[in-house]
Amino acid sequence: MKKRECLALGRLSLLVVALLLVAATSFAAKVATVEIPVNTEMYATAPAPLAPAQCAQCHNAQFGNLKEKGGKHRFACQDCHKSFHAYNPKKANYDELMPKCASCHTDIHGPANKDCSSCHTNPHTPRVVATTPRLTNSCATCHAEEKQEIVKFPSKHGSFSCDKCHHTKHGYKPSCAECHKPHFQGQEYSTCLKCHPVHRPKQVTYQSTEPAATCGSCHTQIFNKWKATPSRHAKVNCATCHKDKHGYIPQCTECHKAPHPKNILDRFPKCLTCHLDVHDLPAMKK
Numbered sequence: 001m002k003k004r005e006c007l008a009l010g011r012l013s014l015l016v017v018a019l020l021l022v023a024a025t026s027f028a029a030k031v032a033t034v035e036i037p038v039n040t041e042m043y044a045t046a047p048a049p050l051a052p053a054q055c056a057q058c059h060n061a062q063f064g065n066l067k068e069k070g071g072k073h074r075f076a077c078q079d080c081h082k083s084f085h086a087y088n089p090k091k092a093n094y095d096e097l098m099p100k101c102a103s104c105h106t107d108i109h110g111p112a113n114k115d116c117s118s119c120h121t122n123p124h125t126p127r128v129v130a131t132t133p134r135l136t137n138s139c140a141t142c143h144a145e146e147k148q149e150i151v152k153f154p155s156k157h158g159s160f161s162c163d164k165c166h167h168t169k170h171g172y173k174p175s176c177a178e179c180h181k182p183h184f185q186g187q188e189y190s191t192c193l194k195c196h197p198v199h200r201p202k203q204v205t206y207q208s209t210e211p212a213a214t215c216g217s218c219h220t221q222i223f224n225k226w227k228a229t230p231s232r233h234a235k236v237n238c239a240t241c242h243k244d245k246h247g248y249i250p251q252c253t254e255c256h257k258a259p260h261p262k263n264i265l266d267r268f269p270k271c272l273t274c275h276l277d278v279h280d281l282p283a284m285k286k
């Protein structure tokens with residue numbers, strides 16, 4: 001054998017041994033059919049929980065709702081969503097995953113209103129309550145006072161359901177202008193409530209400063225007589241004499257203490273026997 005051949009043969013056998021060795025070791029370590037190196041560094045960190053702004057990168061709508069109308073629910077998502085991304089159709093566990101009002105709230109509107117989500121339909125806009133039959137049939141469960149008032153003082157308003165006036169959305173307060181004309185042209189709608197408490201509109205009360213024109217819109221004759229009288233009662237407002245409550249008739253002596261000697265008044269107990277018409281006192285001779 002030549003020296004060259006001998007060397008070549010030696011190298012070949014070395015190579016074979018080496019290959020066998022590699023094959024043997026790799027056969028012992030390899031479980032998968034593919035090769036993916038382990039990256040321990042990647043797993044050395046403890047990731048911070050996602051901030052709400054990061055949840056928002058995918059859950060735009062929920063974040064947007066909270067931002068615009070979240071009110072006092074504008075705290076971290078995870079304060080409510082203790083577990084999430086765990087929905088599994090096979091387990092049908094969606095409802096179970098969702099946060100429960102009762103974990104943070106009591107039955108704040110009483111036992112008749114335990115089903116929170118039927119009115120607060122979106123927890124991300126908690127204060128928005130839709131005007132559904134569920135709501136409109138339960139006004140009195142939360143507003144007992146108004147209900148009692150409307151029942152205690154019968155009026156035509158009592159024959160409507162609450163949402164005939166409180167329509168569009170919860171808390172809406174209508175103007176009288178939606179349904180009524182004023183008593184006279186130019187009367188401001190902002191004055192109506194001063195006389196008519198809306199849930200008992202027939203219990204009319206008013207201030208002594210109420211313009212005579214208001215009264216005059218119905219009591220035209222008296223108003224015209226009073227306006228034209230030369231007597232000093234023309235300077236006295238209707239509502240100063242007929243004070244506080246519609247229909248009140250004053251005593252003359254509320255303003256005129258002992259105008260005449262007692263013996264005259266004993267004989268003529270009614271002032272109007274002589275003074276005739278309170279709205280148009282006969283002219284006084286001096």
Ligand code: HEC
Pocket residue numbers: 052055056059062063066073074075076077078079080081098099100101123124
């Ligand atoms: C006050 C508690 C509360 C907070 C805070 C809250 N959620 Fe929710 N979320 C809920 C409840 C309750 C539901 C279940 C609603 C249902 O059953 O209709 C829900 C449902 C969801 C759903 C399911 C789809 C849907 O809209 O019904 C997603 C997604 C969601 N929330 C994401 C978020 C994200 C993102 C944040 C923070 C930016 C967040 N939530 C903050 C209570 C909350």
Ligand code: HEC
Pocket residue numbers: 050051052054055056057058059077078081083084085086087088097
């Ligand atoms: C990379 C996008 C992404 C991010 C970030 C993300 N989610 Fe989700 N989330 C989804 C997808 C996709 C679904 C399933 C489809 C769906 O319901 O919209 C889902 C479903 C949900 C659900 C309803 C179903 C379930 O299994 O809980 C809730 C609740 C939820 N995510 C809350 C969160 C909260 C809270 C965060 C932040 C802490 C968050 N998600 C971050 C993509 C994301």
Ligand code: HEC
Pocket residue numbers: 070071072073079080099100101102103104105116117120123126127
């Ligand atoms: C993780 C606790 C938590 C959960 C769950 C939760 N809430 Fe709240 N909610 C709060 C807190 C805290 C407030 C603020 C209370 C305060 O300031 O008095 C609040 C306030 C509210 C308000 C008033 C909002 C405002 O802006 O005035 C409503 C309405 C409400 N929650 C309804 C619900 C309903 C309905 C659910 C179930 C769908 C629910 N909440 C679930 C904690 C929670």
Ligand code: HEC
Pocket residue numbers: 101105106107108109113114115116117118119120127129134135138170171
């Ligand atoms: C029948 C409808 C209805 C039901 C059911 C209901 N609510 Fe309400 N809730 C309302 C209305 C209407 C408001 C007033 C909202 C507004 O500010 O206009 C309100 C207000 C609230 C407020 C704010 C109170 C305040 O004074 O600031 C909280 C908190 C609340 N609800 C929680 C709940 C919880 C918790 C449940 C279930 C136990 C629930 N609600 C059930 C209709 C409902």
Ligand code: HEC
Pocket residue numbers: 109113135136137138139140141142143162163166170171172173
């Ligand atoms: C579940 C309880 C609940 C029900 C049901 C409910 N309300 Fe309310 N409502 C409230 C609460 C709580 C407030 C107080 C909110 C506030 O103080 O801002 C309120 C406020 C109001 C206000 C505004 C008060 C003001 O001073 O501005 C009106 C008007 C009103 N409600 C009418 C109604 C009518 C009409 C119904 C039926 C269609 C109804 N409510 C049903 C709880 C309720």
Ligand code: HEC
Pocket residue numbers: 139140143146147150157158160161162163164165166173174175176193198199
């Ligand atoms: C004829 C129309 C009308 C009807 C019917 C009506 N309301 Fe009102 N309500 C009003 C007006 C107008 C206001 C505003 C009064 C104000 O600003 O003083 C009001 C105010 C309210 C308020 C706020 C608090 C207050 O007293 O000012 C509540 C709560 C309320 N109404 C509940 C009810 C309920 C409950 C019913 C049914 C039992 C009802 N209302 C029926 C017109 C009506």
Ligand code: HEC
Pocket residue numbers: 154155156157164165174175176177178179180192193196198201202
């Ligand atoms: C949604 C419509 C509506 C609104 C808003 C409304 N009313 Fe009325 N009101 C009526 C109707 C309808 C009657 C019955 C009229 C009739 O039979 O001629 C009535 C009757 C009345 C009566 C007579 C009551 C009776 O029993 O004879 C008074 C007073 C009155 N309204 C005052 C007001 C005032 C003040 C306001 C505003 C604070 C107001 N109303 C708001 C519809 C409304």
Ligand code: HEC
Pocket residue numbers: 176177180181182183187188189191192193194195196202204205206210214215246
């Ligand atoms: C100075 C108080 C006063 C003011 C302000 C006032 N009213 Fe009257 N209103 C009365 C009196 C008094 C009656 C008659 C009550 C009776 O018949 O016993 C009345 C009756 C009514 C009636 C019953 C039907 C009718 O015409 O007899 C309606 C409706 C009415 N008012 C609506 C309104 C409206 C709308 C406003 C605001 C634009 C308003 N009122 C402002 C005192 C007032």
Ligand code: HEC
Pocket residue numbers: 183206210214215216217218219238239242246247248249
């Ligand atoms: C919307 C029409 C209307 C307005 C406005 C009105 N009244 Fe009358 N008033 C009447 C009617 C109708 C009666 C008779 C029915 C009754 O006894 O309630 C009456 C009766 C009276 C009576 C007599 C009560 C009795 O016992 O005989 C007085 C006093 C009176 N009104 C004063 C006033 C004064 C003062 C004002 C203005 C602040 C006023 N009225 C505004 C319609 C009105």
Ligand code: HEC
Pocket residue numbers: 212215216219222223224226227233236237238239241242249250251252272278279
């Ligand atoms: C100085 C006080 C005073 C003033 C001002 C006054 N009244 Fe009278 N009014 C009385 C008295 C007192 C009676 C009762 C008279 C009687 O017993 O005959 C009365 C009776 C009435 C009556 C019921 C009896 C009838 O005559 O129909 C009406 C209505 C009335 N006033 C409306 C008005 C109006 C409207 C005004 C303003 C334009 C007005 N009053 C101004 C004191 C006053």
Ligand code: HEC
Pocket residue numbers: 230231232233236240241250251252253254255256271272275278281283284
């Ligand atoms: C709300 C108060 C008030 C009432 C009630 C009242 N008056 Fe007067 N009266 C006056 C005032 C104010 C004057 C003007 C006094 C002055 O200028 O010094 C007056 C003036 C008079 C005068 C003087 C004559 C004139 O033309 O000025 C007579 C008479 C009179 N009143 C009679 C009566 C009689 C009678 C009654 C009952 C039927 C009555 N008054 C009820 C406030 C009132």
Ligand code: HEC
Pocket residue numbers: 252253256259260264265268269270271272273274275284285286
């Ligand atoms: C017997 C008839 C008579 C009776 C009753 C009567 N008065 Fe007179 N009163 C008069 C005469 C006459 C005068 C004019 C006296 C004068 O010019 O000095 C007068 C004057 C007055 C004056 C104006 C005094 C001034 O200084 O200007 C007042 C105010 C008055 N009366 C109020 C009353 C009151 C109030 C009553 C009932 C308590 C009453 N009167 C009952 C006849 C009467």
